[in-house]
Amino acid sequence: xxxxxxxxxxAFSLFAERGYDQTTVDDITERAGVGRTTFFRTxxxxxxxxxxxxxxxxxxxxxxxxxxxxxxxLLAVTEGARLVLRHYLAEGERARTRYRLTxxxxxxxxxxxxxxxxxxxxxxxFLHDWMGxxxxxxxxxxxxxxxxxxxxxxxxxxxxxxxADDPLREFDAAMAETVGLFTAxxxxxxxxxxxxxxxxxxxxxxxxxRVLGRNP
Amino acid sequence: xxxxxxxxxxAFSLFAERGYDQTTVDDITERAGVGRTTFFRTxxxxxxxxxxxxxxxxxxxxxxxxxxxxxxxLLAVTEGARLVLRHYLAEGERARTRYRLTxxxxxxxxxxxxxxxxxxxxxxxFLHDWMGxxxxxxxxxxxxxxxxxxxxxxxxxxxxxxxADDPLREFDAAMAETVGLFTAxxxxxxxxxxxxxxxxxxxxxxxxxRVLGRNP
Numbered sequence: 001x002x003x004x005x006x007x008x009x010x011a012f013s014l015f016a017e018r019g020y021d022q023t024t025v026d027d028i029t030e031r032a033g034v035g036r037t038t039f040f041r042t043x044x045x046x047x048x049x050x051x052x053x054x055x056x057x058x059x060x061x062x063x064x065x066x067x068x069x070x071x072x073x074l075l076a077v078t079e080g081a082r083l084v085l086r087h088y089l090a091e092g093e094r095a096r097t098r099y100r101l102t103x104x105x106x107x108x109x110x111x112x113x114x115x116x117x118x119x120x121x122x123x124x125x126f127l128h129d130w131m132g133x134x135x136x137x138x139x140x141x142x143x144x145x146x147x148x149x150x151x152x153x154x155x156x157x158x159x160x161x162x163x164a165d166d167p168l169r170e171f172d173a174a175m176a177e178t179v180g181l182f183t184a185x186x187x188x189x190x191x192x193x194x195x196x197x198x199x200x201x202x203x204x205x206x207x208x209x210r211v212l213g214r215n216p
Numbered sequence: 217x218x219x220x221x222x223x224x225x226x227a228f229s230l231f232a233e234r235g236y237d238q239t240t241v242d243d244i245t246e247r248a249g250v251g252r253t254t255f256f257r258t259x260x261x262x263x264x265x266x267x268x269x270x271x272x273x274x275x276x277x278x279x280x281x282x283x284x285x286x287x288x289x290l291l292a293v294t295e296g297a298r299l300v301l302r303h304y305l306a307e308g309e310r311a312r313t314r315y316r317l318t319x320x321x322x323x324x325x326x327x328x329x330x331x332x333x334x335x336x337x338x339x340x341x342f343l344h345d346w347m348g349x350x351x352x353x354x355x356x357x358x359x360x361x362x363x364x365x366x367x368x369x370x371x372x373x374x375x376x377x378x379x380a381d382d383p384l385r386e387f388d389a390a391m392a393e394t395v396g397l398f399t400a401x402x403x404x405x406x407x408x409x410x411x412x413x414x415x416x417x418x419x420x421x422x423x424x425x426r427v428l429g430r431n432p
Contacts, residue, residue, distance in 0.1 A: 110326055139370050139390055143397070146366040147359050154355050174355055181359070184400045 006032040011049040078175040081152040099160040151178040222248040227265040294391040297368040367394040
């Protein structure tokens with residue numbers, strides 16, 4: 001285990017045992033068997049310990065957005081948000097502990113809100129650039145970025161509170177609904193999609209019909 | 217001037233002169249010529265003084281939503297948001313001072329975020345009820361409420377930073393764009409609108425064409 005991982009584990013167990021306000025940075029470093037200097041080389045402040053991968057996730061999203069073409073910009077945004085959800089799912093119990101903490105400790109709730117705003121700003125800037133960056137599309141970019149984050153948080157919250165059995169599937173449906181708001185085709189518009197697959201078409205077709213909004 | 221209004225005036229000028237953190241409740245009551253007891257009968261805490269009409273606005277929105285029919289629910293939501301914008305516009309310089317304060321004082325920014333979340337929750341609950349309250353419409357209600365608040369804040373921020381000459385007109389256009397996302401008619405759907413007006417039709421028709429998305 002790295003020093004960072006030991007600090008995170010120590011912090012999460014101490015917050016659960018004593019409460020956030022009753023735990024000091026010294027308590028955390030002592031339990032982790034790591035020096036105070038290492039703590040502050042790794043984290044800026046105590047509240048940052050419960051979002052240890054925030055910067056890594058932001059960079060992963062930026063990398064995903066950076067690889068998009070004009071045709072795949074919206075897909076890149078939804079996949080960027082999907083990276084965050086998958087990260088929480090992989091965390092498992094730790095994500096649920098964080099959820100309890102952010103709902104009860106104002107400092108952590110503020111830290112979370114600030115983090116969500118960073119994602120949203122990243123998406124908004126990317127989408128606005130994609131739209132040409134003009135003043136006439138600023139609101140649309142903000143609405144899209146806000147909607148993607150809202151949909152992500154909606155599914156995440158359902159999973160954290162034990163109401164989503166298949167969160168990735170719910171996420172994909174939520175993103176289809178969200179992106180659909182902004183991409184409703186006009187009466188005369190239609191797209192032809194060509195793809196190659198090794199999947200069994202009998203299994204694929206019902207899913208495709210769902211995605212395309214057709215009744216089975 | 218009521219005691220409340222004197223307290224608000226005193227607080228805003230002291231915050232501007234000395235800064236928020238350097239001003240105590242005693243400083244405010246002293247300048248306002250009002251007792252400390254009166255302060256805490258009027259406001260829960262120091263940070264509430266800069267949003268003195270928050271509760272009144274929430275109640276005004278609730279009243280507006282309460283008067284809606286099934287057919288006018290969306291209009292009621294956009295008009296609810298419009299009440300808030302008009303309130304800020306009427307405040308004028310005080311709204312701009314608050315904007316400077318919320319951007320520089322964390323406690324006030326938190327108070328503002330909490331206030332915005334209250335509006336959003338109110339809209340979301342109303343819209344979700346309007347949609348029947350089922351689990352299948354929970355995301356849609358959340359997306360709509362979020363979009364209305366985003367559009368409101370977009371125009372408000374433009375006005376606060378001196379970039380909107382005609383904020384109410386911008387607001388109406390922003391809401392038309394926002395509501396339009398959720399109400400795009402299908403190919404076979406069309407609505408007939410009947411209304412009575414005393415306005416000059418020559419002046420009204422170009423505006424109607426704009427609202428209906430027709431080119432002049």
